[in-house]
Amino acid sequence: MGSNHSGVSEFILVGLQLSAEMEVSLFWIFSLFYIFSLLANGMIFGLICLDPRLHTPMYFFLSHLAIIDVSYASNNVPKMLANLVNQKRTISFVPCVMQTFLYLGFAATECLILVAMSYDRFVAICHPLQYSVIMSWRVCMVLAGTSWSCGFTLSLVHAILLLWLPFCGPRKVNHVFCEILSVLKLACADTWINQVVILAACMFVLVGPLCLMLVSYMCILWAILKIPSKEGRIKAFSTCSSHLCVVGLFFGVAMVVYMVPGSNQREELEKILSLFHSLFNPMLNPLIYSLRNAQVKASLYRILQKKPI
Numbered sequence: 001m002g003s004n005h006s007g008v009s010e011f012i013l014v015g016l017q018l019s020a021e022m023e024v025s026l027f028w029i030f031s032l033f034y035i036f037s038l039l040a041n042g043m044i045f046g047l048i049c050l051d052p053r054l055h056t057p058m059y060f061f062l063s064h065l066a067i068i069d070v071s072y073a074s075n076n077v078p079k080m081l082a083n084l085v086n087q088k089r090t091i092s093f094v095p096c097v098m099q100t101f102l103y104l105g106f107a108a109t110e111c112l113i114l115v116a117m118s119y120d121r122f123v124a125i126c127h128p129l130q131y132s133v134i135m136s137w138r139v140c141m142v143l144a145g146t147s148w149s150c151g152f153t154l155s156l157v158h159a160i161l162l163l164w165l166p167f168c169g170p171r172k173v174n175h176v177f178c179e180i181l182s183v184l185k186l187a188c189a190d191t192w193i194n195q196v197v198i199l200a201a202c203m204f205v206l207v208g209p210l211c212l213m214l215v216s217y218m219c220i221l222w223a224i225l226k227i228p229s230k231e232g233r234i235k236a237f238s239t240c241s242s243h244l245c246v247v248g249l250f251f252g253v254a255m256v257v258y259m260v261p262g263s264n265q266r267e268e269l270e271k272i273l274s275l276f277h278s279l280f281n282p283m284l285n286p287l288i289y290s291l292r293n294a295q296v297k298a299s300l301y302r303i304l305q306k307k308p309i
Helices: 018-051 057-084 092-125 128-134 139-163 180-184 191-227 230-259 264-291 292-305
Strands: 012-013 091-092
Touching: 012 092, 018 057, 018 264, 018 292, 057 092, 057 139, 057 264, 091 092, 092 128, 092 139, 092 180, 092 191, 092 230, 128 230, 139 180, 139 191, 180 191, 230 264, 264 292
Parallel strands: none
Antiparallel strands: 012 091
């Protein structure tokens, strides 16, 4: 495999290149954000499991999103926090590839889960009478299983191609974690195959899903505008607004990082955007869904008041 003929046994993560005082401050700030992300997503997942009122397709997919966000953050953030207070910022070759594999796997899976959530909202608003038939539990399980399997299959392809590359020169990864584009820059061989596969994967998990979601939400908007009552239109749109916020944040950042041509001047910006994906996005998702969702807030209130579910 690639690691057998690689001259590099470990990499050095450059990080954000800030002063020592600033890095210590960021350590505490990011630690609080990370803890909040774990607690908030754990709360969402717990509420969905405990409250039978939330045992619906929409919350089924939301529970998967919470699992992904916790895993997504836990893959990158602990190592990043350790590097903020540690001058030895090395990571071995195999753990680096594993971090890349998990990062890409969870990211691709989240893209596809968001597509499944948009399809659920499309059926709920455009075909309400057939909703329970179309969005059966079997269909939900198939959509979720397909999302996870496709996401990690694509990630496995990236990891295998990365393992086959020789690394014999510089060891400094100019990023806060082993992000695939930053690692590829250190390879001692032509990486055009890797670049083509990354572009193809972006088309499959970013451009394709985004186009599907745009079409679905155009149909949803058209259906909402045909609802006669103002209250009905507001209620219908409120069920989609949270998902639209999450989609805009996630897909917007991902497409800037992976589909806009890069340059040396953009490397620091890409670090911040990737940090947003790994730390802030998992923290914002439960806030968006809980603060804008009456059912989640009502479920939390019942549990806090120790009322029977």
